[in-house]
Amino acid sequence: DGSLLFQQVPMVEIDGMKLVQTRAIMNYIAAKYNLCGKDLKERALIDMYVEGLFDLNELLLKYEFLPADQKVPHFANMMDKAENRYFPVFEKVLKDHGKDFLVGNQLSRADVQLLEVILMAEEYKPDILAKFPLLQSFKARISAIPNIKKFLQPGSQRKPRTTEEDIAKALKIFR
Amino acid sequence: MSGKPKLHYFNGRGRMEPIRWLLAAAGVEFDECFIEKKEDLTKLQNDGSLLFQQVPMVEIDGMKLVQTRAIMNYIAAKYNLCGKDLKERALIDMYVEGLFDLNELLMTYEILPADKKVQHFANMMDKAENRYFPVFEKVLKDHAKDFLVGNQLSRADVQLLEVILMADEYKPDMFSKFPFLQSFKARISAMPNIKKFLQPGSQRKPPSDDEVVDKVMKIFY
Numbered sequence: 001d002g003s004l005l006f007q008q009v010p011m012v013e014i015d016g017m018k019l020v021q022t023r024a025i026m027n028y029i030a031a032k033y034n035l036c037g038k039d040l041k042e043r044a045l046i047d048m049y050v051e052g053l054f055d056l057n058e059l060l061l062k063y064e065f066l067p068a069d070q071k072v073p074h075f076a077n078m079m080d081k082a083e084n085r086y087f088p089v090f091e092k093v094l095k096d097h098g099k100d101f102l103v104g105n106q107l108s109r110a111d112v113q114l115l116e117v118i119l120m121a122e123e124y125k126p127d128i129l130a131k132f133p134l135l136q137s138f139k140a141r142i143s144a145i146p147n148i149k150k151f152l153q154p155g156s157q158r159k160p161r162t163t164e165e166d167i168a169k170a171l172k173i174f175r
Numbered sequence: 176m177s178g179k180p181k182l183h184y185f186n187g188r189g190r191m192e193p194i195r196w197l198l199a200a201a202g203v204e205f206d207e208c209f210i211e212k213k214e215d216l217t218k219l220q221n222d223g224s225l226l227f228q229q230v231p232m233v234e235i236d237g238m239k240l241v242q243t244r245a246i247m248n249y250i251a252a253k254y255n256l257c258g259k260d261l262k263e264r265a266l267i268d269m270y271v272e273g274l275f276d277l278n279e280l281l282m283t284y285e286i287l288p289a290d291k292k293v294q295h296f297a298n299m300m301d302k303a304e305n306r307y308f309p310v311f312e313k314v315l316k317d318h319a320k321d322f323l324v325g326n327q328l329s330r331a332d333v334q335l336l337e338v339i340l341m342a343d344e345y346k347p348d349m350f351s352k353f354p355f356l357q358s359f360k361a362r363i364s365a366m367p368n369i370k371k372f373l374q375p376g377s378q379r380k381p382p383s384d385d386e387v388v389d390k391v392m393k394i395f396y
Contacts, residue, residue: 006273006306017265023244024268031261040252044238047245052227085227 023054026109035109042104049090049102049110053117056086060120064162065170075124082121087132090114094134100141107145115142123161180205180235183219185394187387188380189282190243191231193275193334195379197247199372200333201254207378213394244275251330263325270311270323270331274338277307281341285383286391300349303342308353311335315355321362328366336363344382 004011005020012019019025030036037043059078066074093102102110118139121128129136142148151158162170180198184191186209198205210216210230220228226241233240240246251257258264280299287295314323323331339360342349350357363369372379383391 005269005310006276015262017262019265019269021269021272024265024272027268028261028265031264040249041236041238043252044240044245044249047248048226048240048242051242051245055227089226 030109035107035112037104037108038106042108045103046108046110049093050113052086052089053110053113056082056117057113057120060117060124063124064167079121079125079128082117082128083131086117087121087129087135090138091132091134094138107142111138111142112148115139115148120161179203180233182207183210183224183232183234184230185210185387185391186380187383187391189231189383189391192380193278193337194231194233194243194246194250196333196337196372197250197256197330199378200328200330200366200368201250201256202368203250203254205378210394211390216394247330256328256330256333258325258329259327263329266324267329267331270314271334273307273310274331274334277303277338278334278341281338281345286388296345300342300346303346304349304352307338308342308349308356311359312353312355315359328363332359332363333369336360336369341382 003018005018008020010020010022010025012025014025014028019028027036037046056078059074059081063071063074063078090102099105101107102114115138118129118135129139143152150156180203182191182194182205184207186207195205210219216230219225219230219232224239225232226239229241231241231243231246233246235246235249240249248257258267277299280295280302284292284295284299311323320326322328323335336359339350339356350360364373371377
């Protein structure tokens with residue numbers, strides 16, 4: 001019925017628009033609710049962090065849908081990237097400025113997305129933050145923020161890790 | 176101020192080309208530092224210039240920006256190419272993201288092994304003709320204005336022209352079905368900054384030939 005600009009989901013109906021494309025949707029929400037920093041340079045930092053996190057998120061998301069024979073090498077690659085490419089960057093950012101949030105000493109979309117990815121990575125490897133003490137305290141600190149704490153409680157709209165059943169359903173819908 | 180932006184990438188289109196287009200459309204002169212061999216990339220990685228060990232990287236306003244979208248968001252916002260308010264920006268972002276998806280298909284085609292090329296070509300042409308270009312044809316037809324959003328040039332117009340020209344290189348007759356895209360192409364190409372970028376001798380890169388693909392494989396894989 002013409003609701004999907006490029007025939008794809010996600011789609012979010014918001015403020016009279018039918019928005020598609022994950023980044024377009026997130027850019028709108030982040031800007032509307034002041035989660036992109038206070039100026040262009042802060043936003044550039046936030047965007048870099050967010051884009052790196054999207055890349056890691058892509059690896060984690062993709063894993064669930066791979067056939068069994070491709071899962072093992074992919075798992076090794078995604079854990080390697082998490083531990084050696086992405087998490088060290090954020091550990092260093094927090095260490096260098098010693099502040100509570102990644103950018104500009106206030107909550108931004110980068111903090112939210114980093115927490116999400118940390119929690120997802122931990123589902124695959126619970127001790128993945130062993131080498132990252134600042135990410136551990138970041139995780140605790142951001143999880144304690146009221147809105148986030150609420151979202152992390154049972155009964156919220158946060159979705160659990162994709163099950164085999166979900167995957168089978170998704171493949172029927174999208175392929 | 177730190178002078179002209181400096182682009183770090185190999186001498187080819189890849190993921191840097193939309194950035195070159197955007198800078199050119201904004202009338203911003205830039206310098207390029209080409210990665211010719213693996214050692215050039217390793218050097219950048221080792222001196223901490225690449226946040227996630229990857230290029231594109233653009234030195235601009237005292238920052239070393241990485242990630243194509245982060246770079247383009249900064250340039251577009253700085254030079255007023257993202258619309259006049261949040262809602263215009265949302266439209267522009269949707270169009271731009273769709274175009275990134277199509278660009279990804281066109282870009283990966285070049286580096287595929289021969290046995291995968293045929294199927295990929297069919298898929299990318301199908302997506303171009305049936306998923307993406309009809310959307311932009313309809314947008315232009317419905318509002319009958321010169322630009323995609325808000326009656327002024329935005330990054331969406333620049334990126335659409337770039338993708339039209341790339342698709343043209345593969346299948347010139349594709350646009351016979353899209354008269355509004357044809358006039359859009361002519362109109363945007365005639366804008367002074369764009370026209371200059373389309374002339375021989377500009378920093379616009381040609382399609383990658385076997386030599387470039389070979390070099391890319393050696394640097395990155």
